[in-house]
Structures are given as C-alpha cells and as structure tokens.
Amino acid sequence: MRARKIVTAVAAGATLMTGMAVTGQASADAADLAGAAGTFHRQTLTWHGCRTGPDDETGEKLDAAGAQCAEVTVPLDYRDPRGRTISVAISRIRATDPARRRGALLINPGGPGGSGVPQVLLAGYMPAVAARYDLIGMDPRFVGRNRQIRCRWTTDTPTRSAGPTRRTFDESVTLMKELADGCAQGDRDLLPHATTRNTARDMDVVREVLGEPKLSYLGYSYGTYLGAVYTQMFGARADRIVLDSAVGPDVYGPDLLSENGPAIAAALRNWASWAAARDTEYGLGTTEAEVLATVERVNQAATRRPLRVGPYRLGFQHVPYLLFVRLYDDRPEAYAGLAAEVRVLADAARGRTVTVPASLKETLDGLFTGSGSAEDRAGTPIICADKPATRDPQSYFRDIQAHRADEPLFGPMTRNVSPCSFWPTAPVEAPTTIGNDVPLLVVGATGDPVTPYPGQRAMHRALTGSRMVTLRGAYRHGAYLAAGDTCVDATVNRYLVDGVLPGGDTVCDRDGAPGGRR
Structure with a gap:
C-alpha cells in the first residue's frame, strides 16, 4: 500500500x-x-x-x-x-x-x-x-535511486477492476499474465531477493x-x-x-487489498456527504445518495463504453481505481479535487467533450503509459517475493462473485487476481510471523x-508490547504529521522525544481533542 x-x-x-x-x-x-x-x-x-x-x-x-x-x-x-x-x-x-x-x-x-x-x-x-x-x-533494495528491477510494463500499477462478467475477468487475467511475463523477461535473477x-x-x-x-x-x-x-x-x-x-x-x-472494499466504500460515502453539501459548486447531487448515484452512473457508462477524457479511454477497469487513490486524504482540499474530477467524469459519461484535469493527468499518464513514479512496478516484485499467491485464477473469480452483491463497486478491484499468481519465481523464505x-x-x-x-488493530494485538493511538472519525491514510491533528502529533512526539508511551490505548477525535483511553 x-x-x-x-x-x-x-x-x-x-x-x-x-x-x-x-x-x-x-x-x-x-x-x-x-x-x-x-x-x-x-x-x-x-x-x-x-x-x-x-x-x-x-x-x-x-x-x-x-x-x-x-x-x-x-x-x-x-x-x-x-x-x-x-x-x-x-x-x-x-x-x-x-x-x-x-x-x-x-x-x-x-x-x-x-x-x-x-x-x-x-x-x-x-x-x-x-x-x-x-x-x-x-x-x-530495487527502489528509487537503487538499481531497479526491469519489469517492462506500460502501466504504473496492476490494480484494476475485474469488471462485471466472466469475460471481463478473463481479460484481467490476461493482463496479469502479461505483467508477470514482463518481469520474467527483465531481471528474473533479482526477483527472489x-x-x-x-x-x-x-x-x-x-x-x-x-x-x-x-x-x-x-x-x-x-x-x-x-x-x-x-x-x-x-x-x-x-x-x-x-x-x-x-x-x-x-x-x-498478494491479496493485501482483498478486505478493503467496505472501508473504501465507507470513505466514498463520507466524501459523498461532503460533496452533497456543496452541490451548488459541483452539481453532483444534493444528498449523499444522489452523489453516490452520480458515481454509479459514471461506472455504468464506463462499463458500456470507455469514457473519452482527453486522449484517454477510461473503462470499468479504471473508475474504481481512480476513486480509490483519491480517497487517501479526507482534508477539504483533497475532497474538492475529487469532486471536480468526478464532475469531469460525469460530463464524459453524458457524452460531453472534456479535457484531462491537471490534478488527474499524472495519474492517467502513469496508468496508461507507465510514465509515473513506478512505485507499484517496484513494489509488485516485493509482494510476490514475500508470500506465494494461489495459482488458480478461478478462486479469485469465485471470491468476486461471492461478494459482488455487498461490494459491487470496489470488490471486483480489491479481490481481483494479481501478477503474483503467474510470478516466474517462488519465495525462497517463509513469510514472517509477526x-x-x-x-x-x-x-x-x-x-x-x-x-x-x-487490520491495524490486528497488528497492535500481534505486537504485545505496543500501545495504539486512534484518530477517531477520520477517513484518511496516515495520521501523524499528515492529518494536522495536534493530539496524535503530540502523542507521537512525546514518545519519540521523551520515550513516553501512553499508559494505555488512546483515542484522539478528528478535531484534535483527546477522546480518552480504551
């Protein structure tokens, strides 16, 4: 992640x-x-x-x-x-x-x-x-300024939705095989390490x-x-x-996103409530339900025919991913950026001519050409080397089908097959038990x-000497320094500077006030 x-x-x-x-x-x-x-x-x-x-x-x-x-x-x-x-x-x-x-x-x-x-x-x-x-x-190793593994990809990320049918799922299987093969043809000797x-x-x-x-x-x-x-x-x-x-x-x-569907959907609802309160600015709907209906119309339109957004054609494979990566941050400026982008996609879904928003261009360039930061290209070999994936693509399709009713938008993305199912090398060590x-x-x-x-709570339980600080009511990824929350920042700083762990698990409310201890 x-x-x-x-x-x-x-x-x-x-x-x-x-x-x-x-x-x-x-x-x-x-x-x-x-x-x-x-x-x-x-x-x-x-x-x-x-x-x-x-x-x-x-x-x-x-x-x-x-x-x-x-x-x-x-x-x-x-x-x-x-x-x-x-x-x-x-x-x-x-x-x-x-x-x-x-x-x-x-x-x-x-x-x-x-x-x-x-x-x-x-x-x-x-x-x-x-x-x-x-x-x-x-x-x-193999990241950033280091010698990188050459995976010969034309995309920054393998994260895609499997779409609505067995045929569209099979298309994603073909893509994942191609991506894995691209790594096999590059630096196969480095992959196990x-x-x-x-x-x-x-x-x-x-x-x-x-x-x-x-x-x-x-x-x-x-x-x-x-x-x-x-x-x-x-x-x-x-x-x-x-x-x-x-x-x-x-x-x-390899299945690290498999349980994310409900959490992404909850973050999307939180954003939809924010956007509904600003309908006069963005025109996405006056209620949370109406905004979510706009998102669904975009997804359905992309399923019928790829949306024309500048030089790109956004299909059912891409829409859930674009929403997901814009929901990392719940600050007003981030939510405003997502609202503006959904407005563009909604216009494209109606057949209107639109241009690529500047805020979206880098993401789309990376998604369609592989010209971005290459973090996922560097990260996929790490995940595949750490833990084996099932080699049976059918198991992923069954999992998607079992959750399609309760995770209709994000489940086909988070539960989709990955290149690790077709990886050319096997892990040389067993996964670490934390x-x-x-x-x-x-x-x-x-x-x-x-x-x-x-999952955060599970890590806390596995690390029995740990204390946990929870930022309650926040729909974001990253709490220390990134959230602007004085309660979280002060607790972490006190530990790093003075070595003082909280006496027990601590809750901080979204507004920065301490919420008490568990």
Whole structure:
C-alpha cells in the first residue's frame, strides 16, 4: 500500500525461518553474515550531495535542506554473503541539537516501492524530533535511486477492476499474465531477493555502518509491515518504533487489498456527504445518495463504453481505481479535487467533450503509459517475493462473485487476481510471523480506506508490547504529521522525544481533542 501521498502532503507502495522469538531471530540473522560481517558492517561511507543532475528536483531540495547522501553495500543474497552485492541509497539530515542527540531515526513512506531517501525532508515538520535524531532515509533494495528491477510494463500499477462478467475477468487475467511475463523477461535473477526480510537485513547493516547500537523507526502503510518485520528479526536492536496506518500482518501479501472494499466504500460515502453539501459548486447531487448515484452512473457508462477524457479511454477497469487513490486524504482540499474530477467524469459519461484535469493527468499518464513514479512496478516484485499467491485464477473469480452483491463497486478491484499468481519465481523464505513484545507505538485512523482499521488493530494485538493511538472519525491514510491533528502529533512526539508511551490505548477525535483511553 502506498503512503506516498502522506509524505507528499506534508513534505511538498533459502533461510526457511519464520517469526522466532526476538533474540533467537536476531541471532539467526546475524549468523547470515558470519564470516563476512567485516565487509559490510565496517565499510566506510562516502557522503556527498544528493542532487544527481539538473533534472533532479528531489536532490535539489535535499541539498537545500542540508541533507547528505551515500550508498551502502549489502549482499544481494544473504544466504551467500560472499557473492554478488548491490547498493542501497541513503540520506541523512543531522540532529539539530547535537548535545541532546539520541540516535538515528529511519523513515519509510510505504508502498512497497516508495522511495525513502526524500523522507528526511520531514525534518521541517517535526522540529522537536529532528533536534534529537539524525533523520535517515533509505531507498529499499530495487527502489528509487537503487538499481531497479526491469519489469517492462506500460502501466504504473496492476490494480484494476475485474469488471462485471466472466469475460471481463478473463481479460484481467490476461493482463496479469502479461505483467508477470514482463518481469520474467527483465531481471528474473533479482526477483527472489526483493523481499521485506532482506530490506530489514539491509536496514540493520545501515544501522551498524552508521555506528548506532539501536535504530529508531517511523514507518507508514507498508512501512509498518517492514518495521514489524525488523522488530521480529532484530528486536534487540530496535529503539523507538512508530507504525502509522498499519497493515494487517495476516493480510499482507498478494491479496493485501482483498478486505478493503467496505472501508473504501465507507470513505466514498463520507466524501459523498461532503460533496452533497456543496452541490451548488459541483452539481453532483444534493444528498449523499444522489452523489453516490452520480458515481454509479459514471461506472455504468464506463462499463458500456470507455469514457473519452482527453486522449484517454477510461473503462470499468479504471473508475474504481481512480476513486480509490483519491480517497487517501479526507482534508477539504483533497475532497474538492475529487469532486471536480468526478464532475469531469460525469460530463464524459453524458457524452460531453472534456479535457484531462491537471490534478488527474499524472495519474492517467502513469496508468496508461507507465510514465509515473513506478512505485507499484517496484513494489509488485516485493509482494510476490514475500508470500506465494494461489495459482488458480478461478478462486479469485469465485471470491468476486461471492461478494459482488455487498461490494459491487470496489470488490471486483480489491479481490481481483494479481501478477503474483503467474510470478516466474517462488519465495525462497517463509513469510514472517509477526508476534513479539518490543515496546512501540501503533497509530491509525478509524476510517482508513487503504489499511483498514481492523487490520491495524490486528497488528497492535500481534505486537504485545505496543500501545495504539486512534484518530477517531477520520477517513484518511496516515495520521501523524499528515492529518494536522495536534493530539496524535503530540502523542507521537512525546514518545519519540521523551520515550513516553501512553499508559494505555488512546483515542484522539478528528478535531484534535483527546477522546480518552480504551
């Protein structure tokens, strides 16, 4: 799941071991580097400017913020640490109060496939934290500035609706086979090593190279799963850990969106109520039901014949996805953007000539040409390497049919088959079983459409040493820094700066006032 929108909003996706006890797993993974620790743990970093060329706007911002960048060498395959190596890009902004510096805080934005290097730019939004920590960004292996896996896709994402019939489902099966084959023809030899467990191992090499006895961590969305895996493998080396918008540990994998339909529909209803109160501006309907009926007319029209939106033809495959990615954020400006875009789609559904809204152009370019950020292209190999998918497409069609009545709009998208069902390589390790007592903080919103609240609660239960801060009444993905909620921000800052976990699970109301404890 991608949390890039969170950070964008505030700053401008065979070692057969599963979840052992914390100390046992840490020892086992330390043993993976036996005989080669000196090569990786004692390497000397060469820090340099972050800008890679005249078109590197992110690097320019990093340099202007005083960041430094470097590359860390890690094994491609931790089972063979003397074999082939790769590098992972990192960034650093030093603590602004060196006398009170606590250590290093690594930040991951999610995905999988999200670039971590730019996340140090959050320093300006968390000054008290930035005073105490060196902020560290790390591009996970094969992501961002690192050597990327070539998957030969002409789209940014495999997320599509399977549509209304067996024929339209079969069309999506054909597409997923083509996408998987595109990865097989690219860098097949890299695919088995694009795992979350290997990224967690890379994180621990980074910790060691930085000279830190422990590592603090802030992870959003998929980054919460990565953080949980790190605590499972290297719990004795985990300092202060914050997991925002947690992925359900048992749901993570090729079917990670399969339970999202009800949460997305609830977020859509919340937006529809907002839009109905502004019918004079957007003309989508005067009630929630009328606005939802407008959305349904758009979807039905796209099912009959693709909608003409500028040079693009939007079909039933695309409409649910476009709604979903616009529901990450429940702030008024985000809702206004979605309302304006639905207005355009409603006009196109009536056969009117429309142009592509500027707010939608980048998404459509990526969807139809693959010219976007490539986070999903980088993330799909990670998901497929982490956990096997069923190889029977028929099981997905049966699941869609079983939920078509109660999830008519989003179920055919969230329950659809993925490229992992046709992946050319099998996972070389068993999935990590999350379950440990490392003290940490889980943060989330009750109406999160991307990582639904029941899954967040499941992560909290699996991490028995955790406390949870809930942003009640929010339909958004990402609560800390991104929601503008003083209650959530203060609770997280107090933990990161002072090490104080709440005495119990805490609820913050959407307006920023504490809602009490559970």
